[in-house]
Amino acid sequence: MASFKPSHILVFGATGNIGKYIVNQLITAKPPFPQISIFTSANTVSTKAELLNKWKAAGVSVVVGDIKDSTEIKNAYQGIDTAISCLGRGALQYQFELIKQADASESVRWFFPSEYGTDPEHNPSSANEKPHTFKRAVRKMFAEEIKNLKPTYLVVGPYIEMWVPKDSVSGFDIQKREATLLEDGEQPIGFTAMDDVGKGVVAALQRPELSVGKALKIASFTKSSNQVLAEFEKQLGEKFNVTYVPLEDVKSVEKKFWDEGNPLAVVAALRRIWVTGGAVYDKLDNEALGLDGQLQTLEEAVRNRIDGKPF
Numbered sequence: 001m002a003s004f005k006p007s008h009i010l011v012f013g014a015t016g017n018i019g020k021y022i023v024n025q026l027i028t029a030k031p032p033f034p035q036i037s038i039f040t041s042a043n044t045v046s047t048k049a050e051l052l053n054k055w056k057a058a059g060v061s062v063v064v065g066d067i068k069d070s071t072e073i074k075n076a077y078q079g080i081d082t083a084i085s086c087l088g089r090g091a092l093q094y095q096f097e098l099i100k101q102a103d104a105s106e107s108v109r110w111f112f113p114s115e116y117g118t119d120p121e122h123n124p125s126s127a128n129e130k131p132h133t134f135k136r137a138v139r140k141m142f143a144e145e146i147k148n149l150k151p152t153y154l155v156v157g158p159y160i161e162m163w164v165p166k167d168s169v170s171g172f173d174i175q176k177r178e179a180t181l182l183e184d185g186e187q188p189i190g191f192t193a194m195d196d197v198g199k200g201v202v203a204a205l206q207r208p209e210l211s212v213g214k215a216l217k218i219a220s221f222t223k224s225s226n227q228v229l230a231e232f233e234k235q236l237g238e239k240f241n242v243t244y245v246p247l248e249d250v251k252s253v254e255k256k257f258w259d260e261g262n263p264l265a266v267v268a269a270l271r272r273i274w275v276t277g278g279a280v281y282d283k284l285d286n287e288a289l290g291l292d293g294q295l296q297t298l299e300e301a302v303r304n305r306i307d308g309k310p311f
Contacts, residue, residue, distance in 0.1 A: 001150060001212045004109065006082040006205050007034045012067065012098060014038035014055075015048050018116050018159075018197055019086030025198030026205075027058045033205070037061040039076050067094050070101060077105040084201065085114040089266065092134040099141060103149040110212065111149050112204075113138045116197055118270065119155040119215065122278050129273060130258070131266050152204050153215040156197050157190035157279040158270065160220065160301045161311040164228075168264050169250060169271045172232065172240070174306060179240045182275040183247050185226035190219030190279045193296035194311055203289035216285045220295040225275075231302045247275065 009026060013019045015038075026036050038055070042064055045052060052062055065072035067087075077083070083102050085095050095114060102108040113135075120132035120139065127136065142151045166173045170180045192200075200218045204211040233239055250272050257265035273279065286292055 001109065001208050004081075004208045004212070006110065008080050009033055009036050009082045009084060009205070010063070010076060010080040011036070011038045011084045011086060013086035013088060013091065013114065014040060015044055015051060016086055016088045018194060020051070021194045021198040022084065022086055022201050023055065023060070023198075025195070025202045027055065027060065029202045029206070035061070037063055037076075037080070039063045039065060039067070039073075041066065067091065067098075070097050073098060073101045074105070077102060077108050080105070080108050082110040082112075082205065083108055084112040086116070087114045089131075089134075095134070095138060096141065099138065099146065099149065103146045109148070109150060110152065110208070112152050112154065112201065115153045115215075116156050117158075118273055118278055119217065119281075121215070122281075126278065129269060131269050131273075150212045152211045152213070154197070154200050154204060155215055155217045156192035156200065157219045157222075158192070158274055159194050159197075159311075160191040160296070161194055161305070163189075163191065163274075164305045167267055169253060169268050170225075170245060172229075172305075174232070174236075177236070177238055177240045178243075179229050179232075180243045180245060181225040181229065182245050182250055182271060185229065185242075185244060186224050187275050187277060188222050188224050188280045189274050190217075190222045190281060190284070191298075191301070192218060193220045193301055196220045196291075196295045199291060199294060200289065203291055207289060210285075210288055216289065217281050217283070218286050218289065218291060218295075219279075219281075219284055220301070221298050222280060223298050228298065228302070231298050232306070235299075235302055235306060247272070250275070 014023045063076050102111050120126050120135040164172050170182050172179045254268035257268050
């Protein structure tokens with residue numbers, strides 16, 4: 001597939017958290033992709049009409065259907081050669097049928113599963129992490145069952161936009177000038193801005209010779225929590241009141257959440273993974289994908305959070 005060029009791209013989960021950024025980057029790609037379509041529900045058509053109308057005006061085709069209906073998925077794939085899944089965590093169980101139908105179709109050759117996060121093969125312990133369950137199953141499916149379809153997995157760090165706000169485990173309260181950081185705050189983390197995830201997808205699509213069948217790793221910048229804190233204090237000209245939480249306390253909170261069936265267990269697990277080195281890599285693919293100099297800096301990311309830029 002080295003000479004393959006996507007001619008008609010279909011995106012699932014396009015209006016979700018990360019999907020919006022990926023579609024926006026697909027639309028503005030240079031050179032432009034010949035055709036871009038999204039598959040979305042009738043409910044989304046009514047609740048997100050403004051966004052969809054904006055995309056339609058930019059030339060995007062909207063296919064309305066039910067992601068749980070395999071016949072509708074099969075029909076949506078007609079004439080499509082590249083599919084991109086941006087399904088959120090709550091819909092990942094439907095991705096298996098998307099892959100199965102894509103593999104069976106006469107036209108689809110390339111599939112981007114909904115990864116856009118930590119690598120399920122980062123280290124030996126990654127295989128046992130609960131947030132990685134569906135990712136591992138998808139990779140196993142491609143390795144053992146899929147015959148015609150080629151995958152590309154895009155691994156990214158925590159979205160800086162979502163990492164900063166304070167949650168039940170850690171984060172920053174910018175208004176109160178407070179920060180809760182894990183351990184000693186010194187562990188480097190490879191952060192990725194959400195817009196840069198979209199840039200990574202576009203770069204991978206433009207370089208099939210580098211990306212087909214690969215797990216690509218990108219990050220906007222790699223910094224420690226303390227370095228992020230220092231940038232906030234520098235830009236605001238004020239010191240934050242900082243609390244450091246021991247790793248064992250994080251593990252206790254995470255276990256409690258899992259035991260309770262609390263969805264915040266995933267947040268706690270990811271925060272733990274990131275602060276124990278699970279979002280830093282020996283080698284990134286930024287340069288190979290032509291992304292050097294195009295991605296957000298720490299300074300820009302912090303300024304966006306201070307300004308309250310929506311995401």
